[in-house]
Amino acid sequence: MVKRIGIITSGGDAPGMNCAIRAVVRAGLAYGLEVFGVREGYKGLVEDDIFQMDRDSVSNIVTRGGTILRTARLPEFKLESVRQQAIENLKKHGIEALVVIGGDGSYMGAKKLSEMGINCVALPGTIDNDIASTDYTIGFDTCLNTIIDCVDKIRDTTESHNRCHLIEVMGNHCGDLALFAGIAEGVEMILTPDHPIPDTEVFSTMRGYSERKERKRALILVSEKLYPNIHEFAKQIEDETGFVTRATVLGHVQRGGAPSAFDRILAARMGAYAVDCLLAGKSGICIGLVDNKLVDYDIYEALALPRDKHVSMLRLIDNLK
Numbered sequence: 431m432v433k434r435i436g437i438i439t440s441g442g443d444a445p446g447m448n449c450a451i452r453a454v455v456r457a458g459l460a461y462g463l464e465v466f467g468v469r470e471g472y473k474g475l476v477e478d479d480i481f482q483m484d485r486d487s488v489s490n491i492v493t494r495g496g497t498i499l500r501t502a503r504l505p506e507f508k509l510e511s512v513r514q515q516a517i518e519n520l521k522k523h524g525i526e527a528l529v530v531i532g533g534d535g536s537y538m539g540a541k542k543l544s545e546m547g548i549n550c551v552a553l554p555g556t557i558d559n560d561i562a563s564t565d566y567t568i569g570f571d572t573c574l575n576t577i578i579d580c581v582d583k584i585r586d587t588t589e590s591h592n593r594c595h596l597i598e599v600m601g602n603h604c605g606d607l608a609l610f611a612g613i614a615e616g617v618e619m620i621l622t623p624d625h626p627i628p629d630t631e632v633f634s635t636m637r638g639y640s641e642r643k644e645r646k647r648a649l650i651l652v653s654e655k656l657y658p659n660i661h662e663f664a665k666q667i668e669d670e671t672g673f674v675t676r677a678t679v680l681g682h683v684q685r686g687g688a689p690s691a692f693d694r695i696l697a698a699r700m701g702a703y704a705v706d707c708l709l710a711g712k713s714g715i716c717i718g719l720v721d722n723k724l725v726d727y728d729i730y731e732a733l734a735l736p737r738d739k740h741v742s743m744l745r746l747i748d749n750l751k
């Protein structure tokens with residue numbers, strides 16, 4: 431049976447990662463395992479930045495955003511020779527299994543390590559909600575609440591000035607943040623990769639709002655990477671319609687902050703379940719929450735699933751106009 435496990439956070443950080451780290455450490459210790467933290471994701475594995483953790487290593491961290499283990503991106507980890515160095519470092523510490531908290535890129539690294547003999551279980555830690563094998567990723571709910579706070583404020587000034595305002599949110603090719611935030615705010619338009627709208631339709635819709643006598647304002651939620659430059663698109667709207675238009679890119683404010691209760695509980699459940707999976711000898715898998723039940727998938731199968739889990743919510747956009 432496995433005796434020593436490691437834990438890393440990798441890729442973009444997400445609120446709730448600390449709660450997942452705590453759950454893995456505490457559950458591991460409760461089962462009599464020795465738990466090791468790795469700093470800065472796969473970089474720390476390759477550079478042997480590995481240290482033993484105890485109960486106190488994770489006390490008082492559930493309220494903190496970011497990740498106490500810090501995180502990094504290491505493109506070279508795609509090379510087998512670089513991963514081999516990581517395997518040697520893990521073996522040196524007697525670590526036979528690893529919990530990886532990150533997004534789909536980190537999942538690939540975990541799968542490859544599993545194929546090289548280290549049992550890995552991956553947890554979905556990303557604000558993007560772009561992992562199809564789980565209804566929600568750790569960090570998504572907190573990020574959504576941050577976006578809502580910002581849009582509430584932008585709404586006030588947009589209303590006062592009779593303007594149109596574009597708000598660009600993160601998501602990395604996944605429209606869930608824009609879609610959920612847009613529905614929560616009841617905005618006038620939502621533009622996401624799953625729901626692109628021709629520019630001409632955006633212009634005519636905004637012209638309609640600008641010509642109203644009352645409630646002459648419009649908020650538009652936009653997924654990042656949909657437009658090369660959101661400020662230029664705002665100018666285009668203004669030029670085409672005469673509707674004074676501003677754009678705000680929310681940026682990295684979306685990645686920080688204390689995790690929401692939902693993310694804390696999700697992370698705690700998933701972290702403890704990951705340890706159960708490692709003790710059951712599972713490897714190369716990822717944990718998800720589907721219909722409020724914890725599930726595990728083979729990582730390749732998870733990454734091949736269609737990313738349409740929330741697509742039915744798109745209907746709400748039209749129904750609630």
Ligand code: ADP
Nearest residue numbers: 441442503504507508532533534535536538539
């Ligand atoms: P995220 O995990 O949030 O999706 P990235 O896509 O940047 O973030 O991936 C995080 C890290 O995972 C990368 O920097 C790299 O070290 C590792 N990784 C990504 N893709 C692969 C792959 N195909 N094989 C091995 N490691 C990978």
Ligand code: F6P
Nearest residue numbers: 442533556557558600601602685
């Ligand atoms: O994957 C999380 C994420 O915040 C994406 O939404 C965004 O596209 C990207 O990471 C930003 O990465 P960086 O922090 O490297 O600018």
